[in-house]
Amino acid sequence: MIRILLISALFFLSLDAGELVVIANKANIFKDRLSNQNISRIYLKKKRYNGSLKLVALNLSASDPLRKEFEHSVLSMSDLQLAAYWAKQHYQGQRPPLSMMSAASVLAFVREVEGAIGYIPKASVDDSVNIIYEVKTTP
Amino acid sequence: MIYPTGWLTSLRSRFNSSLKVKLLIALFAIGFVPYLFILLYTLNLGEAKIIQSITQTQYAQVDKIKRDVEQQMTRLENEVLFLSQLDLMDDMIVGDIDKRISRLLTQKKRDMNLDLELYCIDPVNRVIASSSLENLQQPFTDAQRVKEAESQHHTYYFDNETINLFSPIHASFEDQRFLGYLLLTYRLDDLNRFNLHQNSVRSILVNASDTSNALQQQQMAVLKLDGDNGDYTTDEEMVLYKAVDGVLQGWYAVYMIKKSSALAFLDDFIIFLGVMSVIGLLFIALFSNWISNQIVKPVVALTTIAEKIVITEDYSNEVAATSADEIGQLSRAFNTLVRQTDNALGALEEENRLRLQRFVQLIGIFNRIIKTQSEEECIEITLSELEKLISERSFSFTRRAAPPEMMAIAIFTRDYDTGERHYYGAITLGGETSNDEYELQFYASIGTMIMLQLDQIGLVKRTREVSKAKSVFISHMSHELRTPLHAIITSSQYLITYGTLAEEQLPVVANVENSAQHLLSMINDIIDVARLEAGKVPVAIVPLRLENIEAMLLEVTTMLEPLAEEKEIILTYRRESSDDLMIESDLMIESDLKLLKQILINLLSNAIKFTTEGTIILRLDADDQTLKLHICDTGIGIEADDITQVFNDFTQVREGNQQGSGLGLSISRKLARLLGGDVTLSSEGAGKGAEATVTLRRV
Numbered sequence: 001m002i003r004i005l006l007i008s009a010l011f012f013l014s015l016d017a018g019e020l021v022v023i024a025n026k027a028n029i030f031k032d033r034l035s036n037q038n039i040s041r042i043y044l045k046k047k048r049y050n051g052s053l054k055l056v057a058l059n060l061s062a063s064d065p066l067r068k069e070f071e072h073s074v075l076s077m078s079d080l081q082l083a084a085y086w087a088k089q090h091y092q093g094q095r096p097p098l099s100m101m102s103a104a105s106v107l108a109f110v111r112e113v114e115g116a117i118g119y120i121p122k123a124s125v126d127d128s129v130n131i132i133y134e135v136k137t138t139p
Numbered sequence: 140m141i142y143p144t145g146w147l148t149s150l151r152s153r154f155n156s157s158l159k160v161k162l163l164i165a166l167f168a169i170g171f172v173p174y175l176f177i178l179l180y181t182l183n184l185g186e187a188k189i190i191q192s193i194t195q196t197q198y199a200q201v202d203k204i205k206r207d208v209e210q211q212m213t214r215l216e217n218e219v220l221f222l223s224q225l226d227l228m229d230d231m232i233v234g235d236i237d238k239r240i241s242r243l244l245t246q247k248k249r250d251m252n253l254d255l256e257l258y259c260i261d262p263v264n265r266v267i268a269s270s271s272l273e274n275l276q277q278p279f280t281d282a283q284r285v286k287e288a289e290s291q292h293h294t295y296y297f298d299n300e301t302i303n304l305f306s307p308i309h310a311s312f313e314d315q316r317f318l319g320y321l322l323l324t325y326r327l328d329d330l331n332r333f334n335l336h337q338n339s340v341r342s343i344l345v346n347a348s349d350t351s352n353a354l355q356q357q358q359m360a361v362l363k364l365d366g367d368n369g370d371y372t373t374d375e376e377m378v379l380y381k382a383v384d385g386v387l388q389g390w391y392a393v394y395m396i397k398k399s400s401a402l403a404f405l406d407d408f409i410i411f412l413g414v415m416s417v418i419g420l421l422f423i424a425l426f427s428n429w430i431s432n433q434i435v436k437p438v439v440a441l442t443t444i445a446e447k448i449v450i451t452e453d454y455s456n457e458v459a460a461t462s463a464d465e466i467g468q469l470s471r472a473f474n475t476l477v478r479q480t481d482n483a484l485g486a487l488e489e490e491n492r493l494r495l496q497r498f499v500q501l502i503g504i505f506n507r508i509i510k511t512q513s514e515e516e517c518i519e520i521t522l523s524e525l526e527k528l529i530s531e532r533s534f535s536f537t538r539r540a541a542p543p544e545m546m547a548i549a550i551f552t553r554d555y556d557t558g559e560r561h562y563y564g565a566i567t568l569g570g571e572t573s574n575d576e577y578e579l580q581f582y583a584s585i586g587t588m589i590m591l592q593l594d595q596i597g598l599v600k601r602t603r604e605v606s607k608a609k610s611v612f613i614s615h616m617s618h619e620l621r622t623p624l625h626a627i628i629t630s631s632q633y634l635i636t637y638g639t640l641a642e643e644q645l646p647v648v649a650n651v652e653n654s655a656q657h658l659l660s661m662i663n664d665i666i667d668v669a670r671l672e673a674g675k676v677p678v679a680i681v682p683l684r685l686e687n688i689e690a691m692l693l694e695v696t697t698m699l700e701p702l703a704e705e706k707e708i709i710l711t712y713r714r715e716s717s718d719d720l721m722i723e724s725d726l727m728i729e730s731d732l733k734l735l736k737q738i739l740i741n742l743l744s745n746a747i748k749f750t751t752e753g754t755i756i757l758r759l760d761a762d763d764q765t766l767k768l769h770i771c772d773t774g775i776g777i778e779a780d781d782i783t784q785v786f787n788d789f790t791q792v793r794e795g796n797q798q799g800s801g802l803g804l805s806i807s808r809k810l811a812r813l814l815g816g817d818v819t820l821s822s823e824g825a826g827k828g829a830e831a832t833v834t835l836r837r838v
Contacts, residue, residue, distance in 0.1 A: 095226075
């Protein structure tokens with residue numbers, strides 16, 4: 001419970017920070033600095049491999065404001081558009097990114113899985129992962 | 140030779156003696172044997188069907204248990220597989236820090252509501268997630284067993300009291316990435332929910348292959364399981380079993396039913412059949428009894444009638460022969476026989492009656508023949524009677540020899556002087572000559588009868604002639620004797636009256652005179668008897684009124700009173716009281732007063748003679764037919780045996796002290812009979828007096 005409170009505190013702090021960063025496993029080396037479009041392609045499962053490495057995009061849970069913010073700023077798609085998109089993709093065997101419940105678990109997952117990519121508040125990032133993109137939040 | 144026992148003998152004799160019993164047994168056997176056969180067949184078939192039905196039902200039950208268990212296990216397996224494949228299991232990578240897996244497992248456990256636990260174990264054998272929080276981060280000890288099971292391509296292993304189902308977890312995004320195992324621990328006791336626990340029915344699940352568990356071993360020792368399924372019956376229970384497939388391979392669902400309840404319906408069925416058999420048996424018994432009665436009834440009726448005829452000899456009884464069968468024929472034949480017997484007996488009786496009639500007629504003939512007085516009458520009566528009796532023949536009598544060509548009855552008579560037989564004549568028989576022995580004998584006996592009668596008539600005639608000659612002789616003798624006696628008496632009286640006899644001569648002469656008088660009276664009596672026998676007493680019958688008779692009686696008593704007084708005896712006449720209805724004034728008889736007087740004098744003299752003291756009473760009374768004169772004395776009396784004798788001629792019961800000829804009573808009776816009356820004597824015995832009664836018929 002304490003842990004949940006801490007996470008919640010972090011979550012609100014990050015909100016206050018107002019900055020999201022996209023992180024990746026240290027083994028996941030991109031040649032180029034990733035653009036918004038690249039990130040978007042990864043999260044829409046249009047780009048699934050980085051070389052031979054299978055990319056695993058991580059979402060936060062559906063109700064998370066960070067996820068809303070991320071989807072709004074990076075994917076530039078509304079909830080309805082996204083839902084329609086994934087419904088269409090479902091029939092082609094594509095599933096939406098895995099969703100984790102907390103930034104901590106995203107961080108842990110990214111740390112453990114080589115192809116993993118996730119977004120967390122900038123304040124939560126440590127050295128165990130690489131920041132591959134910084135989200136410019138709209139005011 | 141083996142003799143049957145007593146009851147068997149009696150049974151056999153009863154069987155042999157009674158048609159009804161034979162029929163009864165035969166009918167009973169005919170009715171009951173197929174019935175019994177059907178009954179037993181039904182029982183056998185019914186029992187088999189019922190057992191089959193029960194077994195099928197119970198198999199369905201055990202199958203249901205088996206399927207329930209299998210479904211349960213399959214469900215658990217599927218659940219494990221399903222859970223292990225969830226994307227959520229990717230949280231294993233981050234050690235389930237969000238507790239999403241644990242929440243899911245907890246939720247799952249609650250949803251399933253079973254005695255189970257769910258675990259997620261990471262590759263380093265730590266419990267990452269669990270349905271119960273206290274197990275988290277605990278080391279997983281059975282990792283080795285999971286490996287063993289996996290190497291045998293099993294997805295489960297058994298622990299002491301649990302089955303453990305597991306499934307490997309791989310990352311959803313990368314199949315090769317092994318994240319650990321999902322493990323489900325299920326307590327086997329929980330399977331008991333599918334078992335039945337009722338009074339008469341229970342079921343258990345046993346693991347035939349596991350010998351480590353003591354309880355299982357114990358159960359296995361009792362059970363006899365063989366093959367995939369089967370059933371058997373013990374003393375108390377019916378056992379059915381079925382092998383369980385799937386995870387619980389080597390397990391059996393065993394179903395046990397108490398025999399009493401499983402076969403309750405069979406028992407009911409057997410009881411029903413038993414009752415039915417008893418009812419049927421009873422029905423068959425009654426029915427065969429009724430049928431045999433129906434068959435035997437006419438025979439019994441026949442027997443009853445026959446016995447009745449034997450007892451009552453009434454041949455008019457008949458059996459009612461209604462049926463056309465053999466018994467009906469027998470009845471009709473019996474009736475015919477009885478009728479014929481009746482007719483024959485009737486004919487015999489008729490014949491007997493005729494014979495008796497003939498016999499009576501014959502006796503009648505003999506009787507009439509015997510009564511004939513003369514030879515001519517005898518022959519005449521015989522002829523007329525014979526003609527009456529045998530109308531088909533004519534009879535005639537001839538004194539001459541009968542013609543030789545005719546049948547004749549020759550008659551001879553006996554000459555009693557010479558003892559020779561003389562031909563008298565012959566009765567000739569008209570009509571045909573007969574050779575019938577009996578007829579000839581009959582005529583011969585008629586002839587004998589006639590001859591006997593003729594002989595008798597001859598004998599009577601001869602006797603009468605002799606008697607008459609005797610009477611005449613006595614009469615003549617008496618008359619001849621009387622003349623000199625008169626002379627003696629007259630002379631004696633002369634001598635006594637006028638004689639010059641000396642004093643001492645007088646009694647001698649008186650004695651002579653006395654004896655002569657006595658002799659005279661005796662001779663007079665004899666003459667009377669002779670005259671009576673010869674029928675020479677003149678009888679002058681005149682009508683007499685009561686006063687005539689009384690006058691005569693007074694005269695007689697007056698006349699005899701001096702004689703009585705001499706012996707100091709009181710002699711009185713007494714008439715019965717005049718109000719006696721029997722003695723009316725118009726009483727009349729027809730008689731000869733002179734002879735009546737003589738009878739009374741005789742009787743009174745007798746009474747005085749045989750009485751020494753007391754009284755003599757002359758009494759008159761009458762009834763509507765007779766007039767009676769009683770002379771009662773108190774004299775010597777007479778014994779009852781001697782009464783008849785005293786009426787014979789010359790008889791006195793006591794001789795010596797009484798004088799008299801002994802003819803008095805005899806003459807009196809003969810005279811009375813001549814007048815159409817009679818004289819009787821009665822006495823209560825010697826010394827008790829006597830009573831003589833003269834009976835006269837009234838007009």
